[in-house]
Amino acid sequence: MNSASPPLTSLSRVAGRAAAAAPPDTPVKIEADRLNFYYGPKRALDGISIRIRTNLVTAFIGPSGCGKSTFLRTLNRMNDIIPATRVEGTVLLDGKDVYDPHVDVVALRRRVGMVFQKSNPFPKSIFENVAYGLRINGMARTRAELNDRVEESLRQAAIFEEVKDRLNDSALALSGGQQQRLCIARALAIRPEVLLMDEPASALDPIATQRIEELIYDLKKTYTIVIVTHNMQQAARVSDHTAFFWLGRLVEYDRTDRIFTAPAEKLTEDYVTGRCG
């Protein structure tokens, strides 16, 4: 980026202007505007404004409890399931507020898929795990179509070759890394536009982690990916943009290379260099 690039986000600036810092590479997919989130009386997110861009990987980093996972879960309204939570502000997906009372949450989650920190396959066969989303959403009219979509999803998640001979075996017999890729395949099967990943590799060994990272790199051609990670090397490796969260606030959001080499905020620099957090 040259010197004419827009000013960087900072705590000292008004939250509404923070999003202006996003590098204008591709169209905006998700835009949060002054988003506050409460668990009961406790405020967990404070004025988050951010623009997440299409077909890029955006990483959320920050110490535990900084709100990055909570924010991720506001994007597909997964927090709705938790009682006594409350949202203020807006989250726009393709310009439409996902918290509008008329929004169909089920349809929203179909467009914004999610992969969780701990792999959570259903206690069913590998095939049924992937087929479930297709079935409940009525996305495959014939058995052949269902088979095709399941295979396609497993291929996209780079796990098909490993499981093609045992699609009817229980998913719980797979290794941790395979289970997580199966969960990714399951999320991809219903062809979402956005894929949210909440520390998808934190419970995996380095080799399984590497496979997930390679997968993320391939998937961004088709999907907009948002990934929460504790691992800063991982954020540096896989993401195009990085957002740094601290105590429920978005401290800085910029191109990943700038966050890691020349952050604008002292706090960001301290965190990415390991001096705090």
Added chain:
Amino acid sequence: MKHRADLAFRVVAMATLVVALVTLGALIIDVMADGAGRLSWQFLTSLASRRPEDAGIYHALAGSIWVIVLTGLFALPLGVASAVYLEEYGTASRLARFIEINISNLAAVPSIIYGLLGLGLFVRTMNMGRSVLAGACTLALLALPVVILSTREALRTVPKSIREASYALGATKWQTIWYQVLPMAFPGILTGLILSLSRAIGETAPLITIGALTYIPFAPDSVWSPFTVLPIQIFNWVSRPQAAFKENAAAGILVLMALLLAMNAAAVFLRDRFQQQGRS
């Protein structure tokens, strides 16, 4: 000192267990000694009779099976539906809390009270008469609290991560419950159902209250038939003065116990099967 207290507690606990087991064993041996000689194919396939050596248990065994199968058919869907409402939909509401407290209390209500309710509601008001259907409805009410409580327990053991995975794929609440939560909870639900049916199959008081017959010379052939069940037949035989009927009673107890054990074994077998389906 701590060590000794620990040892003393173990000895006391062990002694209690031994007393319970010895009592049970003595009872079983006593019943076997009285009744085993009377157990035969003829006993299982004959109807009631005034002559003890001709009398059999067939009508009561058939009655018990009719009643218990129908009880299960009524109690399972009702109990599971109630538990799903309380656990998944109404957890926070005042109405749900009120119902919850009442269900816990109902589980402790003496069974004869259910008999009186059955008599008033099913036999009289709903005009079912002294039928198998009325008996099954009454026992289903008796079984419901336990089915509801154990189903709720089973629903609670389904991990949150499974629900989240389902919601994240665009499933509705109902789809999540029907396709993911209930199948995972099913082994636990089944165990609760069989336990409550095991209690129901031994019940005498509520069925006598609603008018199950103590002497009946035929087996039920429809839900509208009059009927008797094993415990009532046993009670009938025990109250006869002739010693030969006491033998019949002991043999009847053995049949009832075999039926109970078979049900419990089926519960264990089915539970293991369904659990394996998830894992292997």
